[in-house]
Amino acid sequence: MTRVFVFTNHKGGVAKSTSATNIVIGLVGMLRRAGAANPRVLLIDTDSQAHASLVTTGRKDYGAEDSLYTVLAADRQDAPQTLLDCIVRSNWDKDLHVLPASPMLEGAERELMAVAGAPYRLSDPLKAVAPHYAAVVIDTRPSFSLLTEMSLLAATDAIVPIEPRYLETVGLTSVIEKINAVREGWRHPDLRISGILVTKMDGRVRGHQHLLSELKSHTLLGRLLLGVIPRNEAVSYAHQAHQSLFAYSPRASASRAYAQVVTSLVRYLKTKEKA
Numbered sequence: 001m002t003r004v005f006v007f008t009n010h011k012g013g014v015a016k017s018t019s020a021t022n023i024v025i026g027l028v029g030m031l032r033r034a035g036a037a038n039p040r041v042l043l044i045d046t047d048s049q050a051h052a053s054l055v056t057t058g059r060k061d062y063g064a065e066d067s068l069y070t071v072l073a074a075d076r077q078d079a080p081q082t083l084l085d086c087i088v089r090s091n092w093d094k095d096l097h098v099l100p101a102s103p104m105l106e107g108a109e110r111e112l113m114a115v116a117g118a119p120y121r122l123s124d125p126l127k128a129v130a131p132h133y134a135a136v137v138i139d140t141r142p143s144f145s146l147l148t149e150m151s152l153l154a155a156t157d158a159i160v161p162i163e164p165r166y167l168e169t170v171g172l173t174s175v176i177e178k179i180n181a182v183r184e185g186w187r188h189p190d191l192r193i194s195g196i197l198v199t200k201m202d203g204r205v206r207g208h209q210h211l212l213s214e215l216k217s218h219t220l221l222g223r224l225l226l227g228v229i230p231r232n233e234a235v236s237y238a239h240q241a242h243q244s245l246f247a248y249s250p251r252a253s254a255s256r257a258y259a260q261v262v263t264s265l266v267r268y269l270k271t272k273e274k275a
């Protein structure tokens with residue numbers, strides 16, 4: 001079964017999109033270097049802000065005919081083909097494919113509220129398409145919205161990026177509760193929390209160090225720590241250039257940290273392949 005990673009946190013600006021976009025391109029590169037027969041990775045952007053679509057494809061003006069919106073609005077039986085038709089190749093790499101978001105997704109939540117089975121409108125067609133890929137990664141919007149629920153229902157692995165601040169870690173509890181609620185309440189036992197990613201870490205800030213060591217020593221959360229990404233100016237320069245961090249500045253501290261996360265995820269994918 002292809003693993004589907006969802007980057008989620010209802011808190012805004014915690015580096016969900018930065019992490020999702022850099023990790024997908026990192027996965028493609030590492031899988032290819034490892035000689036994988038199929039290194040293709042699919043990025044699904046569910047946020048109407050479309051930041052992930054913009055940096056990876058150079059556009060964010062997708063609409064009724066060529067975006068995730070199109071898939072959600074399609075007839076049930078046509079949805080898998082519609083999903084395939086809406087996928088575009090990233091400018092970053094031919095093996096990185098993107099199902100782009102659209103500003104129209106803002107209204108889609110309202111339109112879909114009344115539709116029976118609406119929460120499954122991403123997971124159902126994705127089941128047919130995911131086997132074409134080595135992994136799928138979903139970037140979500142900063143809210144517990146219908147689209148985030150749809151994303152959790154389509155996922156096997158939730159990764160929660162957090163900033164090392166007090167309120168962020170309080171928020172972490174509610175994200176974990178939400179994920180557990182989807183797993184149990186929506187009967188989606190395949191969904192697990194596979195990682196907490198600490199982002200924008202500034203080792204000079206005592207509060208950051210304190211929170212990181214608290215997290216590390218926590219019995220449950222400590223085991224979930226997937227990586228620590230340092231605060232690094234190269235991140236915003238890479239965004240402005242619409243480049244991945246690895247292409248913009250492979251030796252930047254954040255690039256090296258994301259590369260480590262990618263290594264762990266590739267190892268995880270291998271263990272799941274064998275299972």
Ligand SMILES: Nc1ncnc2c1ncn2[C@@H]1O[C@H](COP(=O)(O)OP(=O)(O)OP(=O)(O)O)[C@@H](O)[C@H]1O
Pocket residue numbers: 011012013014015016017018019047051140141142199200201229230231232233235236239254
């Ligand atoms: N390691 C980092 N160092 C410095 N700045 C960073 C880092 N990671 C992300 N940023 C910056 O933080 C801001 C928010 O990042 P990003 O858009 O990835 O967060 P997000 O969680 O997707 O936001 P939203 O909730 O709005 O979707 C951006 O301006 C980005 O450039």
Ligand SMILES: [Mg+2]
Pocket residue numbers: 016017018047051139140141
């Ligand atoms: Mg984002």
